[in-house]
Amino acid sequence: MATRSKKAGDSRLIKKYPNRRLYDTQTSAYVTLVDIKNLVMAGDTFSVVDAKTEDDLTRNILLQIILEEEAGGAPVFSTQMLSQIIRFYGNSMQGLMGSYLEKTMQSFVDIHNKLGDQTQDLGAGSTPESWAKMLNLQNPLMQGLTSNYMEQSKDLFVKMQEQMQKSPTIFSGFPFPAQANKTEKE
Secondary structure, three states, rough: OOOOOOOOOEEEEEEEEEEOEEEOOOEEEOOHHHHHHHHHHHHHOOEEEEEEOOOOOHHHHHHHHHHHHHHHHOOOHHHHHHHHHHHHOOOHHHHHHHHHHHHHHHHHHHHHHHHHHHHHOOOOOOOOHHHHHHHOOHHHHHHHHHHHHHHHHHHHHHHHHHHHHHOOOHHOOOOOHHHHHHHHOO
């Protein structure tokens, strides 16, 4: 996919037509999901809209890319993890779950970036083999980073629980206290 120079902060607009084709308005060319994946990998900002209704389809396209990646090779998500995520839909904790996963992912990205900076100094690339070698050589470092990551994740979850306890209005629609009193009296 050819790219033209763009101003900093410009977001690329991709239109999805009824024939399922994706059209990049910046390059004036049809693109594929692989091209959009490359935009994601490059850190480019973009949005995908339905050409007719102008509905935002960006999340749908990103989910399609994830589905294709999960189907072809080494999946990131286990069946158990996907099942647990599905169970949160419609649950009162759904909004908190999304926020928690987003912050946890950001912590993981930060750790990955720290490791990436260190591997550049070692001359290691980003292949799975070079990562395995680097992790074997720096096992204590990796253990420390993983421990930090897990501690941050735990702290984030504890903070979310504290916020929920401080905000009883979230659960004001539930009859927990009144129901407990009724059962004690009966």
